[in-house]
Amino acid sequence: MARDLQEARQEQNMILNMGPQHPSTHGVLRLVLELDGEIVVRCDPVIGYLHTGFEKTYEQKNYFQAVTLTDRMDYLCPMINNLCYSLAVEKLLAVEVPPRAVVARVLLSELTRIASHLVWLGTQALELGAMSMFLYTFREREMIMDIFESCSGQRMMTSYFRPGGLAMDLPDGFEEMVSTFLKIFPDRVAEYEDLLTQNRIFKDRTVGVGKLTAEQCLAYGVTGPSLRAAGFQWDIRKSNPYCGYDTYDFNVPVRTNGDVYDRYLVRMDEMRESLKICWQALNRLPSGPYTTSDRKVAFPPRAELGTSMEALIHHFKLATEGYRVPAGEYYQCVESPRGELGYYIIADGSSHPYRLHVRAPSFANLQALGPAAEGGFVADLVATIASLDPVLGETDR
Amino acid sequence: MSQETAPVESPAAAEHLAITRLRVHLADSIIGAEVSFGQPAITVTPDAILPATVALRDDPVLKYIRLSDICGVDNLKRGITPRFEVIYHFYSFLRNDWVRLKALADERDLVMASIVSEWPAANWFEREIYDMFGIEFSGHPNLTRILMPDDWEGHPLRKDYPIYGEEVDFSVNVGKVQRKEIGYG
Numbered sequence: 001m002a003r004d005l006q007e008a009r010q011e012q013n014m015i016l017n018m019g020p021q022h023p024s025t026h027g028v029l030r031l032v033l034e035l036d037g038e039i040v041v042r043c044d045p046v047i048g049y050l051h052t053g054f055e056k057t058y059e060q061k062n063y064f065q066a067v068t069l070t071d072r073m074d075y076l077c078p079m080i081n082n083l084c085y086s087l088a089v090e091k092l093l094a095v096e097v098p099p100r101a102v103v104a105r106v107l108l109s110e111l112t113r114i115a116s117h118l119v120w121l122g123t124q125a126l127e128l129g130a131m132s133m134f135l136y137t138f139r140e141r142e143m144i145m146d147i148f149e150s151c152s153g154q155r156m157m158t159s160y161f162r163p164g165g166l167a168m169d170l171p172d173g174f175e176e177m178v179s180t181f182l183k184i185f186p187d188r189v190a191e192y193e194d195l196l197t198q199n200r201i202f203k204d205r206t207v208g209v210g211k212l213t214a215e216q217c218l219a220y221g222v223t224g225p226s227l228r229a230a231g232f233q234w235d236i237r238k239s240n241p242y243c244g245y246d247t248y249d250f251n252v253p254v255r256t257n258g259d260v261y262d263r264y265l266v267r268m269d270e271m272r273e274s275l276k277i278c279w280q281a282l283n284r285l286p287s288g289p290y291t292t293s294d295r296k297v298a299f300p301p302r303a304e305l306g307t308s309m310e311a312l313i314h315h316f317k318l319a320t321e322g323y324r325v326p327a328g329e330y331y332q333c334v335e336s337p338r339g340e341l342g343y344y345i346i347a348d349g350s351s352h353p354y355r356l357h358v359r360a361p362s363f364a365n366l367q368a369l370g371p372a373a374e375g376g377f378v379a380d381l382v383a384t385i386a387s388l389d390p391v392l393g394e395t396d397r
Numbered sequence: 398m399s400q401e402t403a404p405v406e407s408p409a410a411a412e413h414l415a416i417t418r419l420r421v422h423l424a425d426s427i428i429g430a431e432v433s434f435g436q437p438a439i440t441v442t443p444d445a446i447l448p449a450t451v452a453l454r455d456d457p458v459l460k461y462i463r464l465s466d467i468c469g470v471d472n473l474k475r476g477i478t479p480r481f482e483v484i485y486h487f488y489s490f491l492r493n494d495w496v497r498l499k500a501l502a503d504e505r506d507l508v509m510a511s512i513v514s515e516w517p518a519a520n521w522f523e524r525e526i527y528d529m530f531g532i533e534f535s536g537h538p539n540l541t542r543i544l545m546p547d548d549w550e551g552h553p554l555r556k557d558y559p560i561y562g563e564e565v566d567f568s569v570n571v572g573k574v575q576r577k578e579i580g581y582g
Binding site: 239 | 433434436438462463464465466468470471474475484486490493494495497516517518520521529542543544545546553554558560
């Protein structure tokens, strides 16, 4: 009898489509859910709704043009995508980047990380009904967007880091803008924490929800804050430092429970650590050239074009054909706000990448959504999705 | 790169631990090995891909326990004879580096062994390669298209796939463009 009931209940499992048009799925993510009442029995993410063929487009662009594609994939961390691509191309070209550019890259990358985490925090809270949080975090994010705009002329699609250095020098008043933000921000993080960390409703909705163990994370390829929240301390900035991250003093926050709440705590701590790096970078920001002096890679200064024939030739070459990258292949990865972001470039000696593959952290992280959601309530699913912080632009590429 | 056949040994390859250790486990299956910019790359025969990944993972001095990435390459315009290549990146926390494992797939027999049974993370990556290059992975639990629509024809990342594949209405071909039914499965 009990068995019959069990079977009868099994038959009643409902298949529910969540998304692709659903406000809490962060872009266009579709989930096929099998529900037993309110319990999620199976959760299959269906992706591809934002597929735009970036990897095919890369093969049609020269290395100089391709920078503009990198920040359109993960639109919440444009600078870090620029950085990873630039580092890979610089490695293949064997180009030296001047110290001012290296420090500026670290500073702006960490600001990007804070901006990305602010969007995550706003949406994570919004998902659980805490709407005012979203307005607070976007207030601070706006300050970072203003800094980006003053540097590159763009708020989001910055394309500011180019192979060889930066696109242009840091603007006048940059230091003041950044230090104003860095002085304000610790109080603002404290404000967020006041609102959420001990908030009973927030804890009820997040503690013990969407759990992933460290073993599951490693098996499914989950990296970044979600892996560290499960008790596995791995950060590419520490393990394989790039841009001189080994010379900065910062910690890698780690928690042990692997639930939504711990992912929240890890990211809150990461914002504070990023702040520390920003201060150190700002204090050591040297003067000097902002891009390489190698005229085969970087454009000559505008002033030289009127007087130097050679500068004009280099400018013409770069603007028409672009630079040629010697044959070879390289896998560069950096720590993005979502985890291991990798650019694998195969160069064939021409001015276009032969193949450029992006290892998108969200792509791998989303694979673990099924195991994290199964067995939980369907109402908690939105909290779990938000805590993995997927960006569908880079997932679908 | 004007290589005619599969990659050959480079002098630095003889010294890299990942390469020397894998040679101990699977000497017969290794076709080529090289080290470029400090990153080892080992080419194995297609049938040895699963044993090779397991050997890299289980070797006590290597421990490449995390699958980082899988991607495909179409060598059509590079003149390398087996046309397709599948490239795996594994990371070792012990050695703190990545190793690149490559398998070449011939155009006439586009079937590779799936590694999902040992590496759950490979699931979507293999689906993406199937979608983009048309390489089939035998033993994959759910080998369907992942990024393109289910009824899509062709594999976009192949080098002979046109960039502007879809015919668009213009005054020169008005009324001649065939519309396809799009399913919402």
